[in-house]
Amino acid sequence: xxxxxxxxxxxxxxxxxxxxxxxxxxxxxxxxxxxxxxxxxxxxxxxxxxxxxxxxxxxxxxxxxxxxxxxxxxxxxxxxxxxxxxxxxxxxxxxxxxxxxxxxxxxxxxxxxxxxxxxxxxxxxxxxxxxxxxxxxxxxxxxxxxxxxxxxxxxxxxxxxxxxxxxxxxxxxxxxxxxxxxxxxxxxxxxxxxxxxxxxxxxxxxxxxxxxxxxxxxxxxxxxxxxxxxxxxxxxxxxxxxxxxxxxxxxxxxxxxxxxxxxxxxxxxxxxxxxxxxxxxxxxx
DNA sequence: AAGCCGTGCAACCGCACATGA
DNA sequence: ATCATGTGCGGTTGCACGGCT
Numbered sequence: 001x002x003x004x005x006x007x008x009x010x011x012x013x014x015x016x017x018x019x020x021x022x023x024x025x026x027x028x029x030x031x032x033x034x035x036x037x038x039x040x041x042x043x044x045x046x047x048x049x050x051x052x053x054x055x056x057x058x059x060x061x062x063x064x065x066x067x068x069x070x071x072x073x074x075x076x077x078x079x080x081x082x083x084x085x086x087x088x089x090x091x092x093x094x095x096x097x098x099x100x101x102x103x104x105x106x107x108x109x110x111x112x113x114x115x116x117x118x119x120x121x122x123x124x125x126x127x128x129x130x131x132x133x134x135x136x137x138x139x140x141x142x143x144x145x146x147x148x149x150x151x152x153x154x155x156x157x158x159x160x161x162x163x164x165x166x167x168x169x170x171x172x173x174x175x176x177x178x179x180x181x182x183x184x185x186x187x188x189x190x191x192x193x194x195x196x197x198x199x200x201x202x203x204x205x206x207x208x209x210x211x212x213x214x215x216x217x218x219x220x221x222x223x224x225x226x227x228x229x230x231x232x233x234x235x236x237x238x239x240x241x242x243x244x245x246x247x248x249x250x251x252x253x254x255x256x257x258x259x260x261x262x263x264x265x266x267x268x269x270x271x272x273x274x275x276x277x278x279x280x281x282x283x284x285x
Numbered sequence: 286a287a288g289c290c291g292t293g294c295a296a297c298c299g300c301a302c303a304t305g306a
Numbered sequence: 307a308t309c310a311t312g313t314g315c316g317g318t319t320g321c322a323c324g325g326c327t
Contacts, residue, residue: 014296014297015295015296015297016295016296017295017296049297051297051298052296052297055295055296055297056295056296059295059296060295060296102294102295102296103294106293106294106295107293107294109293109294110292110293110294111293
């Protein structure tokens with residue numbers, strides 16, 4: 001026996017909202033505030049499901065919502081957070097004032113996924129397709145010549161652009177949010193200089209751009225972050241967590257830099273296969 | 286002008302979780 | 307501890323719209 005429906009679906013209106021219905025919601029909320037949404041249709045004089053009213057309010061009518069296009073900074077923020085925590089749209093949306101989870105989800109599905117795909121990057125893992133094919137070939141114990149062919153055949157239609165990690169996300173409570181995602185007290189900062197990496201503490205709550213996870217993290221977030229650290233340690237550039245000065249050079253330079261960027265990724269694929277010990281050392285937590 | 290197709294986005298669905306009796 | 311109910315969330319659908327043939 002399933003859960004009873006929240007309303008009589010046969011007798012409530014569905015589909016697009018009219019301006020009159022919007023006005024009723026706005027008038028009701030301005031007068032009574034947000035309370036029990038199941039009572040809103042009745043009290044506001046709407047023949048709608050309460051859930052539908054809540055959705056209309058949170059996704060469209062709320063006065064603090066932005067209705068303009070996403071900025072490049074917001075786009076970078078979405079890409080980075082998706083790479084780190086996956087499709088947790090509500091969390092990502094909380095980093096973007098005035099945006100809803102529905103906004104972010106739609107933007108991802110209609111724009112960013114395609115953009116990454118055209119750059120030769122798998123939107124799910126944020127890894128280059130070449131790397132995925134390489135790993136797949138390794139798992140299947142395929143001859144190396146097949147792997148090489150796979151690499152050659154998966155060159156992106158558009159040269160990959162490095163993603164410049166936003167140094168500071170719009171909200172100040174990022175650390176708390178990420179701590180919630182992967183558990184508190186598990187962070188340390190990592191900073192790159194010319195010679196080596198310095199492990200340091202996070203200096204401010206909004207400086208989470210370089211946070212790495214030490215232990216007891218959800219598999220997806222942990223593996224993603226660890227992989228990037230591995231690549232950095234191996235002297236290989238990676239998407240998203242590229243140190244800012246290097247990223248800036250890529251941003252400012254010509255297409256030849258894009259070529260070398262692609263080459264560095266392909267090189268990292270080969271390094272990972274030839275020197276598996278580079279990976280092993282970082283998994284001993 | 287009409288039909289087709291791709292795109293963007295609002296809205297819906299169903300499940301999971303939170304909360305209070 | 308259990309159940310009922312409200313809320314949050316991610317995935318998916320459906321429709322309006324514009325461009326193209």
